[in-house]
Amino acid sequence: MTNKVTNKLNAIFYPKSIAIIGASRKPGSVGQSLLANLIDSRFQGIVYPVNPHAKGIIGIKCYNSLMDIPDEVDLAVLIVPSKFVHDALEECGKKNVKGAIIISAGFKEIGGKGIELEEKVKQVIQKHGISLVGPNCLGVINTDPASSMNATFGTKMSKEGNIAFISQSGALCVAVLDYAKEANIGFSKFISMGNKAGLTENELLLYLKNDPKTDVILMYLEDLVNGREFMKIARETTSSFSCPKPIIALKAGRTILGAKAASSHTGSLAGSDSVYDAIFSQCGVIRGETLEELFDYVKAFSSQPLPEGKNVAIITNSGGPGILATDSCIRHGLNIAPFNPGTVKTLKTVLPPTASLNNPVDLIAEAQHEHYEATLHAILKDKNVHSTIIILTPTAFTDVEKISKTIVRKAKEFKKPVLCCLLGVYDVSVGIEILEENGIPDYRFPESAARALSEMAWYTEWLKRPQTGIKKFSVNKAKARKIIDSVKKEGRHFLLEEESYEVLRAYHFPVIKSLLAENENQAEEAAQKIGFPVVLKIASPDVLHKFDFGGVKLNLRNKNEVRKAYQEILKNVLAKKPEAKITGMLVEEMASPGKEIILGMNRDPQFGPILMFGLGGIYVEALEDVTFRLAPIRELTATKMITSTKTYKILEGFRGEPAYDIKVIAECLKRLSQLVTDFEDIKELDINPLFVYEKGKGCTIVDARIILGSE
């Protein structure tokens, strides 16, 4: 499949010939800018402008129509008004054009008629098997000298580099090219996706995954066309054994997907954006919150080796900025590396007496390039140090040029990431230039360097993570199927508690002992079988929220209490809902209380089953401290769901509390993943609470609810 995509997309990125349908004689117009950009970028193929009213444009022979071009055309760029686009594409089909870029706007984004036009476009490209970028986009750039193609109407060509950029906003592309020029960043491929009527982020990602010119992939997204496919491709890209490529994504806007599900408890927490957080974290995509972060990260990833761990050394020639860098590193989860004693000893011999020899190392204002050199050498050699942030404040004594050259030399000698922060603008400009020319990222403020480094350390962790699979438990699927089918047959959309329990038991969840009793005698009998004390709960297809109906009695210690409770519950429920059909009562063992956990699942119309984990209790709800992941989950993911909540430390044995049995929670999550993957008709599932006990002592489900899909 990969090769197929590569072959198909080569028509976009490496065409031997391009027809510009809608090339224009009018200077400054899109139709002329694009043609000029192709020529100016020294495109390695041949360009054929098409315009029925022109003989030639900027000195290049023009054709009346696509059909008039005597040679083969690999790629067509369309700049004609939207209503003519599908006819033009039909011609492309006839001429066996393999790729197309529709620059023109006036499609889906304007609604109404535009939507129809876009549908037509889709039909035509499908019919002819044309790979399409757009419509409503800026175009495509390929800086590979083998192609050297600037098929955009922007004002800038990118310099060659190892970063690919995919953007769902054309306007942003213009700005990004501008920033990139200032930051001296080069791109390998640069794609404005537009409305994504043909190629989407998924095919493009798959292409870039195998593009030898691309090392880092940058994405600006407003939505995902197919989240599950994205996850698969992205995961392969970020964790490829031979050639992993980091993906850095900025996802703007908030989905409305979660809103629909907000009716259930789980759903109300599974708001929109957290689904994207889940997706990105499950496939190793680094998520930037702002445009600025995107640039900060990509500068480091595209130029520096990955750090082996989180230990950073800070070298500075001024106290204040050194403290700021330290603060930032800690805030972003990095460690201030403890130096090897030998390193400190070496520093003592090479630095002035007032220098601070421990991390952060303050070389003091008088520091010369020799001091930077000796310090860098000692520190980069230290095995406790995984990366370095170097701060340089221009003082009266500072030779910025010499120090910058020293940094470049030392960074090349040791294969550890070196990030710089030359404070200021004009006073350090010569240094910044030297660093950038030699691929050492420079940041305006120490905070930005720390943040970028922290993402690199995170990515190292991702690459080193133990490779786990999706655990397949041996379960009684047929039994669960039977229960669910019988509920559907009755026309119900939710399972009675006992039915939910039975489904969970079929998947070997640790459900509390329970028996259904149809009358008081049976209840008494059941209680004796289970052992006192017990709980009584109403069993009725007409009562969903048992507690609100007075349908639950806890801690019943003998037969009499059971009988009494039976009557009371009956009275309570019938008082509230006289017409309620009552199946009986569920007699449950009274579980010894454990730490309350909530597990849940919600099926999103686009993304499918989304699992939720959270500690129970109103605080966790108020703080929305829950994690989400798309099922099925891998073994490691189950653990990560638990450990990545803020309240996780409570489960580890916080302040005299015991350590809880985290392993069994993870197992429940994995079983849940299997269950909801097996049964697409389960729309919602809540296990609330699951009581978890001390390490090694397991857990028990004491309430559960399953809701089926209406379709």
Next chain:
Amino acid sequence: MTNKVTNKLNAIFYPKSIAIIGASRKPGSVGQSLLANLIDSRFQGIVYPVNPHAKGIIGIKCYNSLMDIPDEVDLAVLIVPSKFVHDALEECGKKNVKGAIIISAGFKEIGGKGIELEEKVKQVIQKHGISLVGPNCLGVINTDPASSMNATFGTKMSKEGNIAFISQSGALCVAVLDYAKEANIGFSKFISMGNKAGLTENELLLYLKNDPKTDVILMYLEDLVNGREFMKIARETTSSFSCPKPIIALKAGRTILGAKAASSHTGSLAGSDSVYDAIFSQCGVIRGETLEELFDYVKAFSSQPLPEGKNVAIITNSGGPGILATDSCIRHGLNIAPFNPGTVKTLKTVLPPTASLNNPVDLIAEAQHEHYEATLHAILKDKNVHSTIIILTPTAFTDVEKISKTIVRKAKEFKKPVLCCLLGVYDVSVGIEILEENGIPDYRFPESAARALSEMAWYTEWLKRPQTGIKKFSVNKAKARKIIDSVKKEGRHFLLEEESYEVLRAYHFPVIKSLLAENENQAEEAAQKIGFPVVLKIASPDVLHKFDFGGVKLNLRNKNEVRKAYQEILKNVLAKKPEAKITGMLVEEMASPGKEIILGMNRDPQFGPILMFGLGGIYVEALEDVTFRLAPIRELTATKMITSTKTYKILEGFRGEPAYDIKVIAECLKRLSQLVTDFEDIKELDINPLFVYEKGKGCTIVDARIILGSE
């Protein structure tokens, strides 16, 4: 006092004559750079270089010594080695020099001998009443044309502006001047404080508060010399009725103050940095987390009027960046303003049909300056709109220059803050220049604009806050005094629970009913008086952690249970600590359980009593969701302590929970504030828990602990 400070500091900022002691013939040296900077800045007074070995420096007559100068000298700038500084200062004293700036390093910052030298400096300036900046600093700038003084050895002079900058790091000053030049920011006063041996942030702040040239104060701090005084001055500065000035501070490093107190429960949460958070929020200081934020904020505050509220309108000519801006605004607590229906109607008549008329307004890529003009007019006129962020992405159709001029015109017409984000660098440089020249801040990324605007809205809230005082309750202070004194007399450092209760009762806290019983009979009697069920707690000066000793029995429902419990507790305690002196047992009413609250106080060696508020429970502890404030607190502060926790919404009636009696918690905090202000010997105080009940139903203290200071 204020006028005195102003008069004294005028010797620093408006000297009529300056002696440069240590002026140098060596080009590039500090002693020459400083002299040259003064001359180049066209200093309005007279400069006297002092150097025994030179006749003249850069064309200016030199003096052998300070005493040789025939005229009066207002300010001396010292650049001689540290060991000569105090002698030079003695001469200054003799010559009646009123101000001094010590540039030289080699003092406190190098430790050892340096500390001694700095002490000597302090003595000399005190003896002669000299106002001192430094040592170990970059110097001072005053851009006021009446002085036009660059008394620094940096490479840059600042342009005139309305921002004052105070920095505890000289290195940072250099960088800041450099950034400011690029960002076109001007300063009124620029002060490198160095080691703060003489003038500190407090006197400087007081001076700037009254400086008519200063509208915004920027501070870089590593510590506060006197936190309480800082609070007082800063509060007056930020909330002055006639002329409030925002203070924006970056506090680097973490204090170690909190660490000492970590032994007690309260203390372990009152970590270091949160004290600074408390200080800043109590005096209205805006705290930046990074250098970058500092610049982002100051750009907006120094040039734009304050917004009346949180409603922001976003105007963009491209979808993606508009979404990013929306995301950022919401993330930073701003509201996307709902437009007046009339505004939308107007926009409909002036914008193309595909434009998006609601907030964020998307003018689409074709937008011309006329569209920006009409939109800005309609939106800034709308009373629902308090501020505007304008995004401009350069497209093929964009006339950046014209649009920028339109923005400037409209911003001047309406007195609402307008922040811009021209995306890109080169393509929009002409626009950025126009905006900056006309005092409209431009941000590189929409996120930065949103963040700055959010701080402005916060400051508006601060200014509009109801002015409350410190409530003075009528209490029985003498009784509390007596209890504390008797405990001290016994040589104890902590109060028995009953004693703590008595102290709290003397301050009219709602303490649970309790009686001390010395034997079983008394216990039985007490229980009857109080009413069953009751709680029994060990009372012993040798048992601090009652629960750990098995020293508490809850829910005793009759006499027998009380007697049994008495014996059991005795047995438990003596088993663990046979030598424990046992005063008896505390018999307490069994409080009906409410929502658990923790109130506390910890006395910091520098900052004095620090109050703490938090909801009880392990989650809140794990999340460290507590607030701190320095006592005494104002009425509004008490409420803010409660409302600014993340878990606050639980008290408001979250998800079916009742709304709790927040007013009585606030009252307890105010009483606590009074108690710990009255008694300096109270070192720690914990009320844990306080049970709070539903709104209107009050609260009850069911456990309390008071520890006295060892001095």
